[in-house]
Amino acid sequence: MMMMKKKKNGRTTASASKRPTIETRLVHLAGKLEDPFDSVAPPLYQTATFNQPGATDFGAYDYSRSGNPTRTLLENQMADIENADGAFAFASGMAAIATVMRLVKPGECVLAGNDIYGGTQRFLGKIAPAKQGLTVKHVDMTQVEEVKAALEEGTKGNGQPPVKLVLIESPTNPRLEVCDISAICKVAKEYGAVVCVDNSIMAPIFQRPIDLGADISMTSATKFIAGHSDVTGGILSVVGKELCEEIYFHQNAEGNMMSPFECWLSLRGLKTMALRMEKQAQNAEKIAIFLAGHPLVKKVNYAGLPGHPNSGIHASQASSGGSIISFETGSVEASRRIVEDTKLFKITVSFGSVTSLISMPCYMSHASVPAEIRKERGLVDDLVRISAGIENIDDLIGDLKEAFAGAEAAVGASSGQAK
Numbered sequence: 001m002m003m004m005k006k007k008k009n010g011r012t013t014a015s016a017s018k019r020p021t022i023e024t025r026l027v028h029l030a031g032k033l034e035d036p037f038d039s040v041a042p043p044l045y046q047t048a049t050f051n052q053p054g055a056t057d058f059g060a061y062d063y064s065r066s067g068n069p070t071r072t073l074l075e076n077q078m079a080d081i082e083n084a085d086g087a088f089a090f091a092s093g094m095a096a097i098a099t100v101m102r103l104v105k106p107g108e109c110v111l112a113g114n115d116i117y118g119g120t121q122r123f124l125g126k127i128a129p130a131k132q133g134l135t136v137k138h139v140d141m142t143q144v145e146e147v148k149a150a151l152e153e154g155t156k157g158n159g160q161p162p163v164k165l166v167l168i169e170s171p172t173n174p175r176l177e178v179c180d181i182s183a184i185c186k187v188a189k190e191y192g193a194v195v196c197v198d199n200s201i202m203a204p205i206f207q208r209p210i211d212l213g214a215d216i217s218m219t220s221a222t223k224f225i226a227g228h229s230d231v232t233g234g235i236l237s238v239v240g241k242e243l244c245e246e247i248y249f250h251q252n253a254e255g256n257m258m259s260p261f262e263c264w265l266s267l268r269g270l271k272t273m274a275l276r277m278e279k280q281a282q283n284a285e286k287i288a289i290f291l292a293g294h295p296l297v298k299k300v301n302y303a304g305l306p307g308h309p310n311s312g313i314h315a316s317q318a319s320s321g322g323s324i325i326s327f328e329t330g331s332v333e334a335s336r337r338i339v340e341d342t343k344l345f346k347i348t349v350s351f352g353s354v355t356s357l358i359s360m361p362c363y364m365s366h367a368s369v370p371a372e373i374r375k376e377r378g379l380v381d382d383l384v385r386i387s388a389g390i391e392n393i394d395d396l397i398g399d400l401k402e403a404f405a406g407a408e409a410a411v412g413a414s415s416g417q418a419k
């Protein structure tokens with residue numbers, strides 16, 4: 001059933017009474033600002049301060065750290081697509097994660113996985129314990145029983161601190177491990193722990209953690225939201241008034257919010273996010289199939305491959321395998337040759353850009369994870385990570401074929417083989 005919406009200029013437009021899909025909602029901004037000119041592109045309020053109605057009256061906005069209309073638009077848009085009660089935009093994904101860590105008090109415990117982004121590991125290893133007095137425990141998050149056991153341990157009164165926060169990545173960076181988000185949320189709730197899902201690899205287009213029971217969904221806006229490698233930012237979409245208030249308090253008190261221009265670029269990025277991600281995922285699937293059939297490749301990690309150990313769980317909680325793949329060759333030299341010989345895949349950290357990217361996590365995004373921890377967790381130096389862009393797939397596969405041929409000629413096909 002269509003309803004007619006009256007516009008200021010007297011013309012009428014059709015609006016569906018049923019809530020439109022995310023793709024449509026991303027193109028039509030969720031919340032409009034009062035705008036005398038009704039601009040189609042959102043206005044950029046590049047200002048630090050706002051004139052106040054009076055000395056004792058703040059007005060809607062007083063200072064951009066506390067709030068900015070362009071940021072409000074982005075935050076409302078993110079809350080809308082994630083079905084959250086509120087969303088908060090930060091200067092980076094790490095600033096968003098650091099804010100989540102503020103929810104935990106000294107003496108309490110944070111539970112995280114074994115395969116996680118290097119920057120998160122750095123925070124959990126070097127800041128949370130030494131500077132915030134938190135206990136950090138790592139478990140294999142793909143095993144719900146391990147999560148449950150760690151939560152139980154904190155209730156026994158045997159000196160083990162209670163788990164206040166469960167930090168999930170799924171799929172993980174860089175090995176694309178998949179955790180059962182609903183099952184972990186369910187068990188965490190039984191123990192009164194808050195669950196934050198770092199959803200940077202799926203973004204709310206392919207996976208919506210709040211719908212799966214999470215309290216907080218975190219996305220690095222640096223990746224798919226902006227999508228063009230030109231923004232650093234992070235979003236927390238949050239459930240519950242109390243939690244929203246606590247997150248907002250820290251955003252304002254600590255001043256780690258996203259700047260107006262980055263918010264504006266993110267809003268622009270959001271409009272094409274679904275389109276970009278679909279194309280990137282289509283490309284990634286074909287790249288994963290190519291890699292899985294190549295003799296130089298020992299192991300492929302891609303959440304969309306039927307051979308992925310948790311492909312069933314992934315399919316039940318996400319609508320696509322996404323566009324991030326990683327693989328092992330068994331030889332650092334072979335991997336280095338492949339990474340350096342590709343021409344269309346840029347050697348860079350980060351992912352989610354329209355441009356295809358390639359990296360060696362142990363030397364790049366995960367270089368800050370101590371070598372002994374990487375070894376203990378089986379994170380091998382020859383791991384290569386690919387972020388598929390929107391280029392023509394034949395060009396991408398052609399480029400990879402050439403790079404693989406070069407690597408094969410240089411080191412021999414012996415490094416991989418054993419599938």
Ligand SMILES: Cc1ncc(COP(=O)(O)O)c(C=O)c1O
Binds near residue numbers: 092094117173198
């Ligand atoms: C999974 C994951 N979470 C969080 C972050 C942090 O995001 P940012 O670089 O925007 O701080 C990154 C990358 O940096 C990431 O890959």
Ligand SMILES: N[C@@H](CCSC[C@H](N)C(=O)O)C(=O)O
Binds near residue numbers: 117349365366
């Ligand atoms: N030098 C940076 C590395 C950033 S890695 C960014 C991204 N999350 C990725 O996984 O590629 C640092 O030290 O944080």
